[in-house]
Amino acid sequence: MPWKFVGIVAAFLTMFGFVPQIVKMWKTHSVEDVSGLTLFQFSVGSTLWMLYGMHLQDFIVIGANVISLVTLSIALGFYLRLSRGAQPNP
Numbered sequence: 001m002p003w004k005f006v007g008i009v010a011a012f013l014t015m016f017g018f019v020p021q022i023v024k025m026w027k028t029h030s031v032e033d034v035s036g037l038t039l040f041q042f043s044v045g046s047t048l049w050m051l052y053g054m055h056l057q058d059f060i061v062i063g064a065n066v067i068s069l070v071t072l073s074i075a076l077g078f079y080l081r082l083s084r085g086a087q088p089n090p
Contacts, residue, residue, distance in 0.1 A: 004060070011064030018042070018068075018075045025078045036079050043072045 018039070025031055046068040053061025 007060045011060050015064050015067040016071060018071050022071065022075050022078060025075070025082060029082060031079050031082045034075075034079055036076070036083065039072060039076050039079055043069060043076065046072060 021034060025034065046065045050062055050065035050069065053059075053065060
């Protein structure tokens with residue numbers, strides 16, 4: 001089995017795993033059903049995975065987690081902004 005391909009597919013799925021949640025927060029302007037703790041936990045996990053990938057010098061692990069951190073940062077930003085009652089600018 002081409003394991004590098006498996007790693008790339010797995011990375012793609014996890015990199016963009018929170019995009020549907022971001023879209024939902026944007027459309028509904030609500031974070032009622034979103035756990036801030038989950039977003040924070042995944043962010044810390046992605047950071048640790050990125051550091052581990054750097055230790056291994058594994059581009060797939062590093063790249064996937066950098067992109068995951070970007071999407072999680074957007075999700076956390078929406079969460080913090082919307083949980084305080086602010087509306088994002090259209």
